[in-house]
Amino acid sequence: MAPVSLKKLVKRYGALEVVHGIDLEVKDREFIALVGPSGCGKSTTLRMIAGLEDVSGGTIEIGDNVVNDLPPRARNISMVFQSYALYPHMTVGENMGFSLKIAGRPPEEIKEKVADAAAILDLSHLLERRPSQLSGGQRQRVAMGRAIVRRPDVFLFDEPLSNLDAKLRTQVRTEIKKLHARMQATMIYVTHDQVEAMTLSDRIVIMRDGHIEQIGTPEDVFKRPLTKFVAGFIGSPPMNMDDVTVDGGKLVFATGATLPIPPKFRQRLTTGQKVTFGLRPDDFYPTGHGLNSGDAEAVAELQLPVSITEPLGNETLVFVGFNGRDWVSRMLNPRPLPSGQTIKMSFDLLQAHLFDLTTGKSLVA
Amino acid sequence: MKLSRLSAPVLLLFPAFLVLAAVVVVPLALSFYSSFTPFRLTKPESLYVFIGLRNYMTVVSSSDFWVAFGRTVLFLTIALNAEMLLGLGLALLVSKAVRGQRLLRTMMMFPMMFSPVLVGFQFKFLFNDNIGLINNGLQALGLTDQAIPWLINGNLALFSITVAEVWSSTSVFAILILAGLLAMPRDPIEAAHVDGCTPLQTFRYIIWPYLMPFAFIAMTIRSLDVARAYDIVKIMTDGGPAKRTELLWTLVGRTAYGDARMGLANAMAYFAIVLSILFTVYFFRKLAAARQQIGAEW
Structure with a gap:
């Protein structure tokens, strides 16, 4: 469990700057959603926090440590990907226990923790299956299971519901919310869907073109949008202007x-x-x-x-x-x-x- | 008309059947039949003498044959493994190239563009003990002052042939494994990084299982290829010195055309074919298992 702090965070690809020095303080155990249209830099920001992208400027702190130069494995984070990113050659159980196996935990402990996580996510009967035998919603639950087995400091979600159909999306959304209540962990959630952001998060960060437009509670950003962009982005159907x-x-x-x-x-x-x-x-x-x-x-x-x-x-x-x-x-x-x-x-x-x-x-x- | 009584599909396929029969079925049947005769090219009438399994008995009890057989298996094993490792390394390196990857990919395929006969001549020159580049290089670097008899010493000769074979065909592995690498989804690799894998562990647990089917496809193709390895050996050593590099097919060729014992040679050839099929079946099984492993949808 740890706070996450971004200070003047910059991302450049060659001469092209896509994240322009953003500041964000995520409190311990907070659920933060990063929202914005495609190309606003939200996923890039999340990937920098995960360590999957290099930081071009500024700092990222998790807990009290600056993690800029640490590889992902040293950051004690878990990430849930849009495409699930399950390991196709492993069973559901192996997928979920993989990080513990790599960390060299004893098999009994791995089994126990996987069983716990599977029970939480209602996956107990699927542990022997392979990802290719699962439906989209089940795969995403496995991806979440893989994340929670490690008990990381910070959970990162990269548009986890985008590949699911509308009904499943609502269902898994509820599960993520329950998960947050149960895990008491810091969660950072990237989405382009404002409904997900509104329903899940403690605070919403609205991004546009690599800048933060507004940070606030769902009520804040809905009732008191600071900019025309936020006013138009949040709310469905959108505000008449x-x-x-x-x-x-x-x-x-x-x-x-x-x-x-x-x-x-x-x-x-x-x-x-x-x-x-x-x-x-x-x-x-x-x-x-x-x-x-x-x-x-x-x-x-x-x-x-x-x-x-x-x-x-x-x-x-x-x-x-x-x-x-x-x-x-x-x-x-x-x-x-x-x-x-x-x-x-x-x-x-x-x-x-x-x-x-x-x-x-x-x-x- | 008699033909018009045949149904249209049969009629339309008839030319194809005819061609196939002429170029495949008849020669195959003929060679199979001749393996039961003492057929010699110099005595055509011997084709009509049926001797049952005597040729096969001769083959089975011939130490020359079994040595060549064993050497072929050894050669196959070493060449395929070396090609696989080198091809994997090459593919991994090329996949890391940020610029000029297309050019590198094309260059990687150059060895495949040469006829094996040319490759044989080239390596025969390179490994020549008097005028070859390799001895010249070793001597110029002061590593040796001997003229190393690459193609004359029996063990070195097989090694030299293996080098030539590996050089000419590593790219088959490299290309197929590179295709696998390029087709591989990025997300599981990133997930593995987040899950705590070092780069080496990522390769071992995530990337390699994914590449295995591609490696086995290459293995299957190459096992057919190498099991009929003939041209490079023929050019470089012709099975010599003193039969120390004799492989199945050079032995078959020598028996058939040198000794003119076509019936016996055909019997040997069927052994060689069975060997090829066994290798192919083995790798095909491995391929199917590996595909199932990664839940491939192809």
Whole structure:
């Protein structure tokens, strides 16, 4: 069990710098998710922590040791790979016990620890099988078993669920969460799936182009995104965003539609200023079919045409035409809405976000 | 028409059958039959005398044959193992090359492009005790002032032939093992590093099991090749000195064409073929086991 600390960590491939001096303090026993789109440097960062990539600059500490120049085997870490990376010529049991065998542990101890791990992951009946005889979900559980048998200081997960189908993904996700509770270990989890990041982690690190955009709890990054990128990346369906110009007490959209300035921003804006306005689908709903955040005065209402609807059972996603394109809204207690019908929509402006047009930074921060 | 009564598939395959029969089945049957006759090229009528298994009895009781047989097995074993080790080393080195790997791969195949007869001549020159490059080099380096009789001393001659054979065919192993290395997924290797393996342990437990099928494919191909090793030996020593480098096929060739005892030679040849088949079956079994080991999906 150990904290992990990245200080000014840099990765270069020749002249190309892909991780630009990031700082991150992972607390002991914390579950941290690194998320971001492909190519944002999250996997590279994880592989540097694992020792599978050389560090071009800065330091990585695990516990109290700088591990920059230690090979992976000396870092006391375990890693779960996207492709499972099982040893095809070994049985499930041998796969799980391999690290102990290499470490020269006695066979009885290996057997016992493998049996323990297999029991946790419900693999006991599969120990004699080979990886090629297992399903994807079983293989990923074996990979996790291999990781926990060693009792490492730090667990690293590199998109472990990406190769699984949707149903299995939810199932294995729950198992990872249980595993964290049981193992009491530091875990660093790389994913491009924000749902995995939100559901699993204590804190989320959102990366983009080799920089960290924001570090925060799932609630933080959802409710208080520091940048336009984070606001757009976290949340599904994504936040509705459009550029607006401030004119007196109003925000004017490109097509001329207007909304009042949300109360908390009133002091900060000057006429003529251009900003990006963002509103989550949860805070934009057919009037009477959503939850406002308490201040009725902060709710603006407009008549807007329905373009299409996506019923999900307990709720319906309603796409309405606004400012020349479709804004998505979440309709609770849904009722059927024919396309083309004009309905009254509520904008809960207390929950609105404004971002600087050039820097993309949130105006609240 | 009589032919038109045959069904279309048979009719269409007929030319192919005919060609196969002419070039494979008939010669095979003929050679098999002749191994039961005292057939000599100089006495054609001897082809019609049936002597049963007498040729085979002669072969089995001939010490010359068994010495050549044993030498062939020894030669095969040494050559294949040396080729495998060298080929593995070569493949591992080339796979590490960051730049110019294509060029290296192509260069690695050069020896395969030469006819074995040429290789034989080349090594015959290299190992020549008077004018050969090897003695010249050894003497120039001051390692010896003798003219080492590479092709004249019996033991050295077999060694020299092995060197030539290994030189010309190591690339078969190198290419196939390199193919295995390049096709190998990276993840299990990385997982092994994380699991605590040193580079040597990674090779021993992860990489080698994965490469084994490729090595056995090469073994299978080469065991067929070496078991009919003839050209290099024929050129370099012609089985000499004093039959010290006589392998099965040079013995068969000498018996058939030197002594003109075709019937006897054919009997020997069938022994040689059985030897080849045994080696091939053995390596094929190993290959199947190794493939199953790594759960190969091919």
